[in-house]
Amino acid sequence: xxxxxxxxxxxxxxxxxxxxxxxxxxxxxxxxxxxxxxxxxxxxxxxxxxxxxxxxxxxxxxxxxxxxxxxxxxxxxxxxxxxxxxxxxxxxxxxxxxxxxxxxxxxxxxxxxxxxxxxxxxxxxxxxxxxxxxxxxxxxxxxxxxxxxxxxxxxxxxxxxxxxxxxxxxxxxxxxxxxxxxxxxxxxxxxxxxxxxxxxxxxxxxxxxxxxxxxxxxxxxxxxxxxxxxxxxxxxxxxxxxxxxxxxxxxxxxxxxxxxxxxxxxxxxxxxxxxxxxxxxxxxxxxxxxxxxxxxxxxxxxxxxxxxxxxxxxxxxxxxxxxxxxxxxxxxxxxxxxxxxxxxxxxxxxxxxxxxxxxxxxxxxxxxxxxxxxxxxxxxxxxxxxxxxxxxxxxxxxxxxxxxxxxxxxxxxxxxxxxxxxxxxxxxxxxxxxxxxxxxxxxxxxxxxxxxxxxxxxxxxxxxxxxxxxxxxxxxxxxxxxxxxxxxxxxxxxxxxxxxxxxxxxxxxxxxxxxxxxxxxxxxxxxxxxxxxxxxxxxxxxxxxxxxxxxxxxxxxxxxxxxxxxxxxxxxxxxxxxxxxxxxxxxxxxxxxxxxxxxxxxxxxxxxxxxxxxxxxxxxx
Amino acid sequence: xxxxxxxxxxxxxxxxxxxxxxxxxxxxxxxxxxxxxxxxxxxxxxxxxxxxxxxxxxxxxxxxxxxxxxxxxxxxxxxxxxxxxxxxxxxxxxxxxxxxxxxxxxxxxxxxxxxxxxxxxxxxxxxxxxxxxxxxxxxxxxxxxxxxxxxxxxxxxxxxxxxxxxxxxxxxxxxxxxxxxxxxxxxxxxxxxxxxxxxxxxxxxxxxxxxxxxxxxxxxxxxxxxxxxxxxxxxxxxxxxxxxxxxxxxxxxxxxxxxxxxxxxxxxxxxxxxxxxxxxxxxxxxxxxxxxxxxx
Numbered sequence: 001x002x003x004x005x006x007x008x009x010x011x012x013x014x015x016x017x018x019x020x021x022x023x024x025x026x027x028x029x030x031x032x033x034x035x036x037x038x039x040x041x042x043x044x045x046x047x048x049x050x051x052x053x054x055x056x057x058x059x060x061x062x063x064x065x066x067x068x069x070x071x072x073x074x075x076x077x078x079x080x081x082x083x084x085x086x087x088x089x090x091x092x093x094x095x096x097x098x099x100x101x102x103x104x105x106x107x108x109x110x111x112x113x114x115x116x117x118x119x120x121x122x123x124x125x126x127x128x129x130x131x132x133x134x135x136x137x138x139x140x141x142x143x144x145x146x147x148x149x150x151x152x153x154x155x156x157x158x159x160x161x162x163x164x165x166x167x168x169x170x171x172x173x174x175x176x177x178x179x180x181x182x183x184x185x186x187x188x189x190x191x192x193x194x195x196x197x198x199x200x201x202x203x204x205x206x207x208x209x210x211x212x213x214x215x216x217x218x219x220x221x222x223x224x225x226x227x228x229x230x231x232x233x234x235x236x237x238x239x240x241x242x243x244x245x246x247x248x249x250x251x252x253x254x255x256x257x258x259x260x261x262x263x264x265x266x267x268x269x270x271x272x273x274x275x276x277x278x279x280x281x282x283x284x285x286x287x288x289x290x291x292x293x294x295x296x297x298x299x300x301x302x303x304x305x306x307x308x309x310x311x312x313x314x315x316x317x318x319x320x321x322x323x324x325x326x327x328x329x330x331x332x333x334x335x336x337x338x339x340x341x342x343x344x345x346x347x348x349x350x351x352x353x354x355x356x357x358x359x360x361x362x363x364x365x366x367x368x369x370x371x372x373x374x375x376x377x378x379x380x381x382x383x384x385x386x387x388x389x390x391x392x393x394x395x396x397x398x399x400x401x402x403x404x405x406x407x408x409x410x411x412x413x414x415x416x417x418x419x420x421x422x423x424x425x426x427x428x429x430x431x432x433x434x435x436x437x438x439x440x441x442x443x444x445x446x447x448x449x450x451x452x453x454x455x456x457x458x459x460x461x462x463x464x465x466x467x468x469x470x471x472x473x474x475x476x477x478x479x480x481x482x483x484x485x486x487x488x489x490x491x492x493x494x495x496x497x498x499x500x501x502x503x504x505x506x507x508x509x510x511x512x513x514x515x516x517x518x519x520x521x522x523x524x525x526x527x528x529x530x531x532x533x534x535x536x537x538x539x540x541x542x543x544x545x546x547x548x549x550x551x552x553x554x555x556x557x558x559x560x561x562x563x564x565x566x567x568x569x570x571x572x573x574x575x576x577x578x579x580x581x582x583x584x585x586x587x588x589x590x591x592x593x594x595x596x597x598x599x600x601x602x603x604x605x606x607x608x609x610x611x612x613x614x615x616x617x618x619x620x621x
Numbered sequence: 622x623x624x625x626x627x628x629x630x631x632x633x634x635x636x637x638x639x640x641x642x643x644x645x646x647x648x649x650x651x652x653x654x655x656x657x658x659x660x661x662x663x664x665x666x667x668x669x670x671x672x673x674x675x676x677x678x679x680x681x682x683x684x685x686x687x688x689x690x691x692x693x694x695x696x697x698x699x700x701x702x703x704x705x706x707x708x709x710x711x712x713x714x715x716x717x718x719x720x721x722x723x724x725x726x727x728x729x730x731x732x733x734x735x736x737x738x739x740x741x742x743x744x745x746x747x748x749x750x751x752x753x754x755x756x757x758x759x760x761x762x763x764x765x766x767x768x769x770x771x772x773x774x775x776x777x778x779x780x781x782x783x784x785x786x787x788x789x790x791x792x793x794x795x796x797x798x799x800x801x802x803x804x805x806x807x808x809x810x811x812x813x814x815x816x817x818x819x820x821x822x823x824x825x826x827x828x829x830x831x832x833x834x835x836x837x838x839x840x841x842x843x844x845x846x847x848x849x850x851x852x853x854x855x856x857x858x859x860x861x862x863x864x865x866x867x868x869x870x871x872x873x874x875x876x877x878x879x880x881x882x883x884x885x886x887x888x889x890x891x892x893x894x895x896x897x898x899x900x901x902x903x904x905x906x907x908x909x910x911x912x913x914x915x916x917x
Contacts, residue, residue, distance in 0.1 A: 007724025011717075083698035215634060614829050
C-alpha cells in the first residue's frame with residue numbers, strides 16, 4: 001500500500017477499530033447463542049433475523065460515523081486540502097469500512113467454532129453452503145452501509161440527506177421482499193449485494209468529489225449518478241405507495257358493500273352493514289333496506305370481492321433465512337433428528353449424543369422438485385409420529401421413515417387416487433387433524449397406512465365471480481337447492497365514490513413505467529399464478545378492464561413535464577440537464593418531485609439583484 | 622510577474638444576501654497580506670473561494686497563477702492552509718499528526734517540523750486534545766508551514782488565543798516566514814497582531830474591499846484633526862473627509878490625503894484646526910468601517 005493510503009488508514013484507525021470490535025462482538029453473541037449446529041449444521045430460522053436485528057443498525061451507525069465524522073469535527077477542509085484526489089480519500093475510507101463490515105461475521109463466528117473443533121463433533125455434518133449464506137449476509141450488511149453513505153453523500157441539505165438515506169434503506173428491503181419470489185441462491189445474493197454496494201459507493205464518490213453548495217447548481221458530473229439513483233428509488237417507492245394506497249381504497253370499497261348470504265334453505269339475499277345488535281339489514285338490489293333483519297352467525301355468506309393484495313410482509317430470502325426444520329425421533333438411536341427440505345432432496349441430521357452427528361441426503365425421485373407448495377408435515381398417531389413429505393405439483397407423497405439410516409418410502413393412496421391438497425378434518429374424538437384430499441374423498445393416516453376418512457363434503461353453496469371488474473364486480477351465489485342470486489356491485493353512496501376515486505387516483509399517480517407494465521398485464525391471471533407474491537408492479541384497474549386510465553396517467557405525466565420545462569427554463573436550465581429531468585418525470589411521475597426539490601433547488605439558480613460595491617477609499621499601487 | 626494570489630471581481634451570494642461584491646486584490650510573492658473586516662464582512666468566504674472550497678458567482682480567484690476553482694491535488698501541495706479554530710484531529714498524538722502530514726504531503730519536511738515542535742516545547746507523545754489552545758495553534762501553523770508552501774493561507778490564526786499565546790504564535794510565524802519568503806494571506810480582526818506582521822492590508826466592509834494599501838502608506842495618508850468652526854457655526858466641508866464627529870465644541874475629523882490646499886480650505890472656515898493626530902491600525906479600522914453610509 002502506498003504511503004498516502006497507509007496515512008489515511010492510520011488516521012481512520014480509531015473509529016474503524018471501534019466499529020470492528022462492536023460489530024464483531026454483536027456477531028459473536030448471535031453465533032454463540034445459535035452455536036455451530038444452529039448456524040452451519042441445520043440452521044435455525046431465527047439465526048438470520050437475530051443477526052440482522054443487531055448488525056443492520058450497527059452498519060447504519062457505522063455509515064453515519066464514516067460520512068459525517070469529518071463534518072462534525074470540522075476537519076473536512078483540513079482533509080480535502082491535501083495533494084490527494086477526493087475520490088481516493090473516499091475510496092480508502094469506505095473500502096476499509098466495507099472490510100470491517102465483512103470481518104464482523106468472519107471474526108464473530110470464531111468463538112463458536114473453537115469448542116466445535118475441539119469437541120468430538122469436529123465440524124461433522126456442516127453444510128458448506130451455509131458459509132456462503134453467511135458471506136451473502138455480510139454482503140447485505142455492506143449494501144446497507146453503502147446505501148446510507150450514498151444517501152448522506154447526496155448533493156443536498158443535511159436533513160434531506162438523512163431522509164434519502166432512510167428511504168434508500170427502506171427501499172432496499174422492500175425490493176428484497178418484492179424479489180423474494182425469484183428465490184435467489186446465496187451466490188446470486190452475494191453477487192447482487194456486493195455489486196449493489198460498489199455501485200452505491202461509486203455514485204457517492206462522484207457526488208462527494210464536489211463540495212455541496214446550495215447557491216450553485218450541482219455540477220452535472222456529480223448530479224448524474226445521484227439523480228439516477230434517487231429517481232429509481234422514487235419510482236420504486238411510488239409503485240409501492242400507489243399499490244398500498246390502491247389496496248386500502250379497494251379494500252375499503254369492498255368492506256362497505258353488501259354481503260351475499262343464504263337467508264334460508266331456499267333463499268338468497270344481500271346483507272348490508274352496519275351491524276346493529278348482531279342483526280344485519282336485508283337489502284334489495286339497490287341497497288335499500290327491506291325492513292327485514294337477520295343474524296349473520298351461522299349464515300353461509302360471502303363478502304364482495306376485492307383484488308389480490310400485494311404482500312410486503314416477507315423481508316426474508318429463503319437462501320439466507322433457512323426454512324423451518326422438522327424434528328423427529330430416530331428409531332433405535334438416542335437423540336433427535338432434524339429434517340430439512342432442499343431443492344431436490346431432504347437433508348436428515350441425527351444429533352445422537354453431545355459430540356456426535358450423522359447426516360444423510362435423501363434425493364427425491366427424478367423429476368420431483370420442491371416447489372414452494374411442497375411441504376413436510378407430521379401426523380401424531382398415539383405415541384407414534386409420522387413425518388410425510390407431500391409434493392402436490394406431482395401428486396407425490398412419501399414417508400420419512402424413522403429408521404437409521406432414514407429412508408423415503410413412497411405412500412401411494414389406495415385405488416391409484418392422487419393426493420391434491422392438505423386439509424383439516426375432525427376424527428372420531430372430534431379432534432382436528434391433517435388429512436389429504438383427493439378428487440373424491442379425504443384420506444387420513446392410521447398406523448402409517450392411508451385410509452379413507454370420508455367423502456368430500458358437497459358444497460352447500462357456490463360463489464362465482466362472473467365479472468372481475470375491480471370497481472363493479474358481478475357475482476353469482478347459488479345454493480344446492482337451486483336458489484341463486486346474481487348481483488353486480490355498483491359504486492353507490494359517498495363512501496364507495498370516495499374509495500373508487502382514491503383507487504383511480506392511485507392509478508393516475510402510479511409511475512408511468514409501472515402503469516405501462518400494469519396495462520400490459522392481466523392482473524387477475526398474474527394474481528392467480530402467484531397468489532402469495534408481491535404484485536406491486538401491477539395495477540388492478542389498469543390490468544382489470546380500466547386500461548384507458550393509462551392515457552390519463554400519461555396525460556398527467558405530460559402535463560407535469562410541460563410545467564417542469566416552463567419552470568426549469570425560467571431558472572435558466574436547458575439542454576441535457578432539462579432533458580434529464582424530463583426523463584426523471586417519465587420514470588417516476590409525480591414522485592420525481594422530491595428528487596427535483598432536493599437536487600435542483602430553486603435557491604441554486606437564484607440571482608440576487610446586484611448592487612454596485614462602494615467605491616474604495618484607499619487603494620494604493 | 623505572476624501574483625501569488627489574485628482576486629478579480631469576485632462575487633458571491635448566500636441565498637439573497639450578497640457576501641462578496643466585486644472583490645479584487647493581489648498578493649505578491651513574499652508579501653504578507655492581512656484581510657480585515659468585522660464579523661460577517663466576507664473574509665472567510667473569500668478564503669474559502671481562494672482554496673476552491675466554494676465557487677464564486679462571478680469573477681475569478683487565482684493562486685500561484687492557477688484558477689482556484691480547479692486546483693488539482695498537486696497544485697494544492699504548494700498551498701498551506703490553517704483553518705479557523707486550528708482544526709486538527711484531536712485524538713491523534715502529535716507524532717501521528719506529523720506522520721499523517723508526511724504520508725499525505727510528499728513535500729512535508731518532517732525533520733524541520735520536529736525541530737520547530739521542540740523549539741515550541743510541544744511534546745510529540747501528547748494527544749492533540751491534551752495540548753493547550755496556543756500549542757494547538759502553533760502545531761497547526763508548523764504543520765502547514767513545514768509542507769514547504771509557496772502560499773500560506775490562515776483563517777483568523779489568533780482567534781480564541783490570549784495575548785501571550787498570540788505573541789508566541791506570531792513569533793513563530795514571523796520566524797518561519799523569514800526563512801522561507803512565502804506569500805501569506807490571513808484574515809484577522811485582532812489588529813495589533815496585523816500591525817506586527819502585515820505588509821499590506823485589505824479592509825472588507827459589506828462584502829466590498831474599501832481599503833487595499835500597504836500598512837505604512839495607509840497610516841501616512843489617513844489622519845485625524847480637531848476642527849472648531851468660526852463663530853461656533855458651520856460644518857466641515859473638504860474633499861477627503863472620511864468622517865466627522867462632534868467633539869469639544871467642534872468636530873473630530875478623519876481625513877484622507879490632506880494636502881496643503883485642502884488644509885487651507887479647512888483653516889478658512891475654522892476658528893481652530895489642530896495639528897495632525899496619527900492613528901494606529903485599530904483606530905484607522907474603526908474610523909473606516911464605522912462611517913455612516915451617507916458620508917461615503
